[in-house]
Amino acid sequence: MKLLIAYMFIICIGLCILPIVSKMVMYNKKNKHSWGVLIPIYSQILELKIAGLSPWLVLLYFVPIINVIMIIIANIKFVQAYDRSTAFAIVSLFFPEICYPIIACSLMEQKTNTNEKKVNKVSYSILTILLGTFGINKFYARKVKAGILSILFCWTGIPTILSVAEFIYIVVCEKADKDGNISANSKRRNNVLFATSLILFVLFILGAIIPWESLIKNCVIFSDVNAWLSNLKIADYKIFNNIIGAPIVIDQTLGSTTGTISVFGTFTINDVAILLFILTLIIAIVNEIKVNDFIATVTNGTKKILPVALTAMLISVVLIIMVTTGINVTITNAILKLVKGFNIATATLATIIGSILTGDFYYLVSSLGPVFTATVTNQDYYGVLAFIIQSVYNLMMIIAPTSVGLIIGLYYLDIPYNKWFKFIWKLLLILLVIIIITSIVIYALV
Amino acid sequence: MKKYNLFKVLAITIFVSWLLTLFIPGSYVDYNGTVNSNGIAGVGIWGLLSNLSISISYFNGIAVFLIALACFYAVLNKVDVYNAFVSKTATLFKEKKGLLVSITILVFGVISLFVSDYLVLLVFVPFIYKVMKELEIDKKVILSSTLVAGLIGSMCAIYNNTLFSAFSLELNTLLLVKVLLFAISISVLIVLTAPKNKVKKISLNSDSDVKKNVKEEKETSKKTSSIKKNQTKKVETKKSSTKVSVRKKVAK
Numbered sequence: 001m002k003l004l005i006a007y008m009f010i011i012c013i014g015l016c017i018l019p020i021v022s023k024m025v026m027y028n029k030k031n032k033h034s035w036g037v038l039i040p041i042y043s044q045i046l047e048l049k050i051a052g053l054s055p056w057l058v059l060l061y062f063v064p065i066i067n068v069i070m071i072i073i074a075n076i077k078f079v080q081a082y083d084r085s086t087a088f089a090i091v092s093l094f095f096p097e098i099c100y101p102i103i104a105c106s107l108m109e110q111k112t113n114t115n116e117k118k119v120n121k122v123s124y125s126i127l128t129i130l131l132g133t134f135g136i137n138k139f140y141a142r143k144v145k146a147g148i149l150s151i152l153f154c155w156t157g158i159p160t161i162l163s164v165a166e167f168i169y170i171v172v173c174e175k176a177d178k179d180g181n182i183s184a185n186s187k188r189r190n191n192v193l194f195a196t197s198l199i200l201f202v203l204f205i206l207g208a209i210i211p212w213e214s215l216i217k218n219c220v221i222f223s224d225v226n227a228w229l230s231n232l233k234i235a236d237y238k239i240f241n242n243i244i245g246a247p248i249v250i251d252q253t254l255g256s257t258t259g260t261i262s263v264f265g266t267f268t269i270n271d272v273a274i275l276l277f278i279l280t281l282i283i284a285i286v287n288e289i290k291v292n293d294f295i296a297t298v299t300n301g302t303k304k305i306l307p308v309a310l311t312a313m314l315i316s317v318v319l320i321i322m323v324t325t326g327i328n329v330t331i332t333n334a335i336l337k338l339v340k341g342f343n344i345a346t347a348t349l350a351t352i353i354g355s356i357l358t359g360d361f362y363y364l365v366s367s368l369g370p371v372f373t374a375t376v377t378n379q380d381y382y383g384v385l386a387f388i389i390q391s392v393y394n395l396m397m398i399i400a401p402t403s404v405g406l407i408i409g410l411y412y413l414d415i416p417y418n419k420w421f422k423f424i425w426k427l428l429l430i431l432l433v434i435i436i437i438t439s440i441v442i443y444a445l446v
Numbered sequence: 447m448k449k450y451n452l453f454k455v456l457a458i459t460i461f462v463s464w465l466l467t468l469f470i471p472g473s474y475v476d477y478n479g480t481v482n483s484n485g486i487a488g489v490g491i492w493g494l495l496s497n498l499s500i501s502i503s504y505f506n507g508i509a510v511f512l513i514a515l516a517c518f519y520a521v522l523n524k525v526d527v528y529n530a531f532v533s534k535t536a537t538l539f540k541e542k543k544g545l546l547v548s549i550t551i552l553v554f555g556v557i558s559l560f561v562s563d564y565l566v567l568l569v570f571v572p573f574i575y576k577v578m579k580e581l582e583i584d585k586k587v588i589l590s591s592t593l594v595a596g597l598i599g600s601m602c603a604i605y606n607n608t609l610f611s612a613f614s615l616e617l618n619t620l621l622l623v624k625v626l627l628f629a630i631s632i633s634v635l636i637v638l639t640a641p642k643n644k645v646k647k648i649s650l651n652s653d654s655d656v657k658k659n660v661k662e663e664k665e666t667s668k669k670t671s672s673i674k675k676n677q678t679k680k681v682e683t684k685k686s687s688t689k690v691s692v693r694k695k696v697a698k
Contacts, residue, residue: 194528211605272511276511276517280518297517297521300520301520306513312505314460317460326472326474327472361609365608373612387620390603391601394597394600409589414585427590427638
């Protein structure tokens with residue numbers, strides 16, 4: 001956290017200093033005193049001179065209302081003096097922290113005869129580490145799409161991490177040419193950035209599916225982040241809720257939950273799917289895949305996976321039959337009733353059959369859990385019982401034809417079921433024996 | 447052809463479960479915890495087809511996830527960096543297939559220990575598949591090093607919201623046992639599935655060994671050449687005999 005605050009502090013200082021330094025470079029280019037930027041009225045006079053206006057117009061800066069018009073005109077003319085468009089000059093009025101560094105850097109840039117785009121190593125490095133979060137370095141390198149993406153996702157912190165990685169790579173690995181320039185489109189640098197993005201994505205997915213708040217006591221940081229995001233307002237307009245989506249928040253008064261974006265650590269398959277869709281689009285934009293190519297690729301990918309997806313849904317029919325009719329309850333009850341009280345053999349057998357018939361852990365526990373608790377009245381054995389249900393269920397999913405994961409795997413890898421059975425039965429048997437022995441040991445200790 | 451086998455199994459499973467509804471009465475557990483019988487209520491063919499549409503409407507989440515995954519990897523495969531990364535990873539483990547499989551098993555297993563839904567880990571399977579396919583690792587080994595490893599992790603998962611709330615358990619319940627079981631199970635999986643890199647060791651320390659090898663090679667080449675000669679001779683004799691018989695027939 002301290003590191004983040006320190007980094008934000010550096011960015012703020014950079015935002016203050018950069019326009020001043022940039023103006024110094026700009027003054028110098030027009031053979032004016034670069035230190036003049038530090039002296040208030042003199043700097044206005046210099047700007048008027050560069051803009052091709054009379055320096056006496058500086059007096060108008062002291063006349064109310066007119067001074068506003070004067071500032072606008074002088075600024076536009078000043079920026080236009082560096083071969084920039086009127087639109088860019090108008091933008092520079094509102095974002096001098098962005099526009100002046102771009103002009104200054106382009107002045108420092110040495111254009112080569114070849115088609116390869118080059119940027120000044122020092123300026124690019126400084127822009128990357130200080131303003132990379134907002135993609136200013138990308139705009140400087142004339143990579144407009146990448147710059148816009150950085151601005152759009154600056155709130156996620158991803159551009160910040162990427163710019164730190166890029167800065168380290170430039171400083172450590174890239175050598176400047178005689179003029180102090182480096183390539184704007186270095187393939188190796190792009191590869192490093194792409195690999196960093198993929199690693200970030202993998203880490204994010206892993207972080208998002210591990211239930212931190214359940215695993216660590218008194219950890220509510222991610223719920224707090226969701227609550228903070230949902231209360232993020234400009235005036236009365238909930239900016240995050242309306243533009244990005246409503247984060248899931250527990251209503252303290254009603255005790256109910258509202259929202260659609262899960263708390264970090266409780267991401268479901270649906271959330272990961274949304275992330276994948278977004279990332280697919282970003283990869284396509286960054287790698288400049290044409291729209292037609294993108295559509296064709298996505299369509300082909302969907303065509304290939306559709307039968308697998310349909311098969312995965314098809315197998316859920318068994319689960320629906322079992323849950324709606326309650327046959328699995330009858331079978332489980334009959335097996336458990338073979339012996340009075342808790343018995344490891346019957347509990348294991350009931351779980352094996354229940355798992356195969358149900359195929360889904362949530363429905364297995366919610367439909368058969370009450371049957372187990374009705375038979376096993378002694379709560380001391382609940383630990384062993386839960387252990388058997390959890391381990392045997394997952395074990396059976398290695399081989400059960402109702403296992404969604406297995407069906408997807410077999411279909412995707414084109415493995416016949418009988419060959420899979422022949423391959424895996426030894427492991428299944430060994431693990432079942434281990435589970436039963438472990439259950440007996442736990443039972444004996446209880 | 448292989449996929450028909452899978453469909454057969456699925457069709458049999460659905461048929462058996464449908465058949466069970468015709469003979470076994472359904473039951474439910476009431477609020478007092480007693481199991482009550484509903485009587486036989488067969489699903490019927492119409493009901494079976496109706497259940498099909500219900501399953502599509504209820505379990506479309508997995509389909510959306512798979513489509514997203516397919517789109518993601520379809521685009522990723524177009525990126526040179528990704529393909530280069532895959533081939534580099536493959537070359538890194540070219541002589542160490544067993545190590546790659548063991549690492550994959552461990553990573554998938556350990557992650558599943560903490561994750562509530564192992565199916566999310568399917569995100570990484572196409573990448574692993576591509577790397578292992580380049581190394582010509584058996585598909586069944588690929589499946590067991592990803593899916594089975596994930597299931598073993600879930601088998602010993604430290605936290606499971608559904609189970610813990612149903613049996614009112616705490617986070618530390620049987621924690622040590624689960625970790626031990628995980629260690630044993632994952633070791634068994636590695637031993638049974640990881641391919642062994644058996645490299646034939648040829649000792650070429652002395653000149654005599656080299657001479658021996660050269661002699662052996664010569665002998666084998668001689669043998670093969672003699673076999674080939676014999677075969678060609680046989681073919682020639684056959685040809686000549688057939689020619690003679692044809693001539694005789696013509697003469698007759």
